[in-house]
Amino acid sequence: MSTSRVRPLRRVVFAAGSVLTLAALAACTSTAPDAGGAGGAGALEQLQEDGSITVAFNGEEPYSYEDGGDLTGATIALDREIFGELGVESVEGVQTEWNSLIPGLTAGRYDTVSAGMSILPERCSAALFSEPEIMYTTAFLVPEGNPDNLTDMQSAQDAGVKLAVLSGAVESDYADELDIEKIEVGDGQDGLDAVTSGRADALALTGISLRTLAEKTDAPVEVTDSFVAEIDGVPQIGAGAEVFPKGEEELRDAYNEKLAEIVSDKERWLEIVEPFGFTEAEYPVEGLTTEKLCEGDLDALAEELAPELGQDG
Incomplete structure (x- = not known):
């Protein structure tokens, strides 16, 4: 979803890192983040020895969630593919509140965060991000009939x-930037409950998450068309x-190397994420890199990527 967009969001075109030599890193395992593996092993080597990696997830469908006690979702499927190729057989999960994902990562409670978290400048100062895995658009979950005629953030502002x-999440930042009244919730179900109870007029979240949420409820709600939010x-x-x-650059680079192979082959990417409702609309745009998203100059980025985004400029 994840999160502070203007506080701009940036995307990543993949620079594959070399992982031939793994230096002693602060262990990204679920032990203390500054503890090396056995004999000073690097993070990936330690994970390979353990045979498993622990990832944090927020429980947001269709990114990463539990279904009947089984960990699943598009980002989990990517993790299993990538870490499996890196020699780590098992992906285990720890469900965590959204605001606690990065603090828990920094505290060493898990090895990575697998939640489709948006690449934002302030987050880049607190953690390391892989290259982009999934593109985002925003939508609203609203009462049936869309009584406030919401179509984008400006329409919510005007109404x-x-x-x-x-x-x-980034939608919280959008609301702040546009002075839209908001209430914060812990997850999508809480947001749905807020709308159906009348405590909120709409839930703002990624379009694919809201479509998944709406399909699983009998509540009288609908999801608006997706849009790319604009601020100023x-x-x-x-x-x-x-x-x-932070400090796990070699593990991140190893992940990026395998991720690049997947993203360079659209059919392979779709094969992994399509079962969870993702389409070519969420396929990472060529030329969008984590470095650019971390820099935060969305104006320049939008102009640069206009052809890939299907815009006139």
Whole structure:
């Protein structure tokens, strides 16, 4: 979803890193983040020895969630593919509140965050992001009939609605930037409950998450068409990625190397994520890199990527 978009979102075109030599890194395992593996082993080597990796997830469908006690979702499927190729057989999960994902990562409670978290400048200062895995658009979950005629963030601003937003998510930042009244919720189900109870007029979240949520409820709600939010006329281009602790560059680079192979083959990428409802609309745009998203100049980025985004410029 993840999160502070203007506080601009940036995407990543993949620079594959070399992982031939793994230096002693702060262990990204679920032990203390500054503890090396056995004999000073690097993080990847330690994970390979353990045979498993622990990832944090927020429980947001269709990114990463539990279904009947089984960990699943598009980002989990990517993790299993990538870490499996890196010699780590098992992916285990720890469900965590959105605002606690990066703090828990920094504290060493898990190895990575697998939640489709948006690549934002302030987050880049706190953690390491892989190259973009999934592109984002925003939508609203609204009462049936869309009584406030919401189509984008400006329409929500003009209508004077109260938005439900995930605590720490980019949609919360959008609301702040546009002075839209908001209430913060812990997850999508809480947001749905806020709308159906009348505590909020709409829930703002990624379009694919809201479509999944709406399909699983009998509540009288609908999802608007997806859109790229604009703040001060600047498209808030968004992409999600795997998140690693600071100091784990070699593990991140190893992940990026395998991720690049997947993203360079659209059919392979679709084969992994399509079962969870993802389409070519979420396929990472060529030329969008984590470095550019971390820099935060969305205006320049939107102009540079206009042809790939199907815009006139």
